[in-house]
Structure formats: C-alpha cells, structure tokens
Amino acid sequence: MVTNAVCPSFYFLGGKMIRLTDTTLMHIRISEALQTKDVLSFCRLLLRVGVEYVQMPTAMYSLLLSDKSFYDEVNKGLDSTAKEGKTLPTIVLHLELEEQKRAYPEIHNFVCRFCKNSDDAMITCEHQMNDIREVNRLQSESKRPCSRITGLDDILLRNYESVFAQIQTYLGKNYEFCPQNSYGLATAAAVEWANAGGSRLVTAFGGIGNTAATEEVIMALRINFRFHPNHDYSILPVMKVLFERLSGTGFPARKPVLGSAIFAVEAGIHADGISKAPYTYEPFIPESVGKARSLVVGKHSGSKAIEIKLHDLGIAIPEKAIPELLIKVQEASVLLGRSLSDEEFVQLVKTR
C-alpha cells in the first residue's frame, strides 16, 4: 500500500542509526528532454524509502529551482534534518571547488573533493581511495568535521574489518563510506561497513555510477538486521520507471530487488514449496517491493505446478490426466527452448 506519510528515515542497526545519501542524480545527464517533475518525483520517493540525503551537482540543483514547489521547500528552510513537513530528502550539493559554496546560502550540506578549509562543518571532503594502503593518509584528516571515503572497491578481498577499525581510529564516527563497484562487491561492502559500526553510507539507485545499489542496501539492512521500518518499498517499481526515464537505461530481468522476473517460478520443488508457504523459497514477499509472484510452466515443472496453473486459469481436468499433461508440457518446453506461455499451455490442455 502506498502511503503519503514520511516515515522515520534512518535504519537502526543494533539501536544505531544508518544514514543513507543517494547519489543517483550525479549520474543523470541534463538535457532538454529531462523533466524536472520526474526528478522531483524520484527525490520524493527516495525519502519515502528512507533515503535522508540526496546529492546532486549544482547544475541539477539550478534546474530544479525552476520548479516552484522545490524552490519553496528549499527556501522555507526545510532543507535541514528536521522531518516535519519534508517531502524531499536533504539536499547535498556537489562542488568542484569549496568556494562555490557561497552561491548557495540556503544549502547546508556540500561535498567537495578538493578541500582546503578543514574547519567547515558543512563541507564533506571526499577522498578517493583505490587501495587500502591509502587509508594511512587519513591520519592527517582527523580534525576535519566530516569526510567521505569513496572507492575501496576490493576491500572485501582484504582484511576489511581491520581497515574499517583503522579508518574509525583516524576519522572518528562522522565519516561516510561510498564503496565502488568495480568488482561487484559494493553492496556487500556497504552492508559490512554498517555491520562493523559505520553509520553513513553513500549509494545510488540501481548502482548507477559504479556504486552500491540503494535498493539492495536497504533490503539487505532490513532483512539481515531485523530492522522493520514502516517504509513503503512497494513504490520501488515506480522509482524504477522514473529512473529508467531519467537515465535512459534499463535493468536486466534478474536485477536484485528491481528485476521483472525475480518472482517468477517454474521449478516443481519451488512451486510446491511456495504453494505451501511463500517464504520457503522467497527472501521477502513480492508485494513488499511492489511486485507479484508468477508461475510459469516448462521443463522443470512438477505435477503441483500444473495443478496450480490449471486452477489459476480456471481449467478443470481429471487428476489422473495431470502426469500425462506434465510430460507434454516438459517436452514442448524443451522443443521451444523456453517456458510455455499461458496460451501455449491452454492449447496443450485442449489437445491432450
């Protein structure tokens, strides 16, 4: 069910809050085709799934200011950590140079890679690290109010728990981690960071920009750390559509959490298990992420799957005819090199 309520926006991990910053908008190309309303809708949905901060380049921010609702919300001072009345995540502006900050007095959060001023609590200094040996240079950053570590793509291949502890020794707790995904390990690194005591994560929807995928991190934190926020994840498919429109890219059918085929089931053993209790073969219920389960029949179907499919299609046949129909389904599937559509299945039933 989609609700309008803005829910608590932090993930609790053993009583500790996890703050998520989403950087999707850093990777959206600004063009004439880009619809401001789509960007704002996407941002509002980010807040609904628990993302408290959204990072964007100054050009995107300037574009969004042309929208009155965005302009009003930012200038009413709602761009803060106060939750009351918020419809947008807190804005984090990405600056090329920290001096650019002066042009945005209404904004309180910035990220900049080239920081000289170590005292400015509004500016998070981003450190790109491609090797864990570079962590040692963070010793000189200990006085900076807030830092972000971006990279460490292969940290899970190393003794990452020691590295996380070392970083915390140097930077204290006010630092962010933005794991990058060159080895396909970013989501896992983000989850391990939280597990090791980190409290601020930087992600992007679908993992765009070589980062951890926001939706994967959210679901992993929810499932593994038993935090059940009242967030409405059934809006994820709407976010996916908006994202695809904004980015011009789509997702594979098996993309974790978002893919169109992740709740399709064919194997007999799975169909049987799910018919008894869905959680036998599902990590979370499809409806919780705005999806629906679907049963397809094919080479790997069993009698139970055939029974269920017949029932779903409102077709009654004698029980003793099911084994023979199952063999026909399996043979047809092998011939076609794929599962059967409902129409093909009905045709087989008619010609049995």
Place this chain on the structure above:
Amino acid sequence: MKERRYIVDTTLRDGEQSPGIAFSVSEKVKLAGILESTGVYQIEAGIPALGGSECEAIAEIVRCRNTALISAWNRLSLDDISKSFACRPDIIHISLPVSYVQLYVKLRKNKKWLLRTAVECVNYAREHGFRVTVGYEDASRADIGFLITLSEQLAAFGVEQIRYADTVGVLFPSRARDNIRTLLSHSAIPIEFHAHNDLGMAVANSILAMKGGARYCDCTLLGIGERAGNCCLSSLLQAADSTYDFGISRRKANVAEEQLRSLLAENIE
C-alpha cells in the same frame, strides 16, 4: 602462492531452473563441453528425476567429458536416486532441506526423519558404487547446531562434501564466512558454498565463504538461476582470481558466457 579453490558449475541445473530457460539434449551437451574447456572442476549436469531428455543429456555429458567431474542432483528420495544410477554420474548429489521452514512447513517432516532418510539415501547411492555429496538446502536459515550434528553423522556414512546453500540469498559476507568456519570447526567434511543473488551479494558471499574455508564454490555462467540468479562465474573470477587459484581461464570463461548469451538470446537479459 594463491590458495586453490574449485568451481562447481551448476548452469545446467540451478541455472537452467531459471524460469524461461529450457535446454535441449544437444544444448546441454554442448554447454558441458564449453564448461569443461574453461577448467571447471565439477559440472552439475541436471536432475535425473525429470526423466526423458534430461537423463539422456546427463548420460551423454558423462560419456563425452574428459576431466571434469559430473554430478547429478537429487531430492531426498530413493526413487530419484535410482533414476540417477542410469546416467552413471561421478557424483550423486542429494539435497537435504535443513531449515525448519523447509523441513516442517514444506515437507511436514521432522529432524529424526531427515537424518534417517538421509542415511538411507546416502547408503543406497554408495552401495551402488557412487560418490556422494550432500546439499544443505536453505542452510543460511537453519540452526547451525543442527547442521553440525548432521555433518558429524553424515561423515560416518561416507559423504565426501557438504554444500552449504544460501537458498533464498539472504546472507551477508561475514555471516557466510563465520557460518562456514563454525561448520568446519566441528566437521572435517569439505564445504561447497552455493549462493543466490537476491540482495546483490552472491559474489561477495562466495568469496567470504571461501575465506572461511569453503573449498568449493558454486557458480553459473552469466549468473543465471532462480529469482535474481546465482554467483556469476565471470564476476567471481574478476573479483577473486587474484586471491585464489581456480584453475580456470578467465578468457575462456568469458567466451563461455558469450556462447550461452547467444544461445539464450533475449531470454536472460
């Protein structure tokens, strides 16, 4: 020197279970040949209980292979296992539903039944001259104490390898590593780790499971498999080839994935 780890490829079993995919006999045999050429240690060729063309394919894969071990997947059932015999695989793999939800809700059985039936099935396969490996289905949601007890008892009946399956893909890396370590600290049976990618962590979980001592790692070409898929072979090699010696050519693995991609065309993307 890199530590040796072994790839068990399950493209032809768990991969093919991905809805929308159905290989013919000739496709399975061809894919097995491609997999063998990459250097995978073991190929899980299919499920003999499906009968017909599946048995034909597995038998032909066994006949054509050179170096890779060929295994056949079985439910905990004497009938299923007897169908495997005709395929003459090197290894008969028997899957044990070990979580309470699998055991009590799906099968409506209990632990005592599970152990008794497992021993019966293992003995049956071994008496017919087959090597036996056992899979702990849904191990990541099972009581680790129960798994330890099972391993201790199965070791006495000649089980050579235990597959620890994160069937619904809910593990995270350090938990995968710790669970494998715990199992290995109580039982000497080598562990094979089987990941699913529901939370986007199949590769990471597999790597940390190997860090925890898992000697074998299950993969599929292109990561095909149930729901969000399994651990993708090329992704695993990209991430961990510098850490472990898998005995596999990355280039050949990439070529194998391209060949599968062509075969499946639009079905998987």
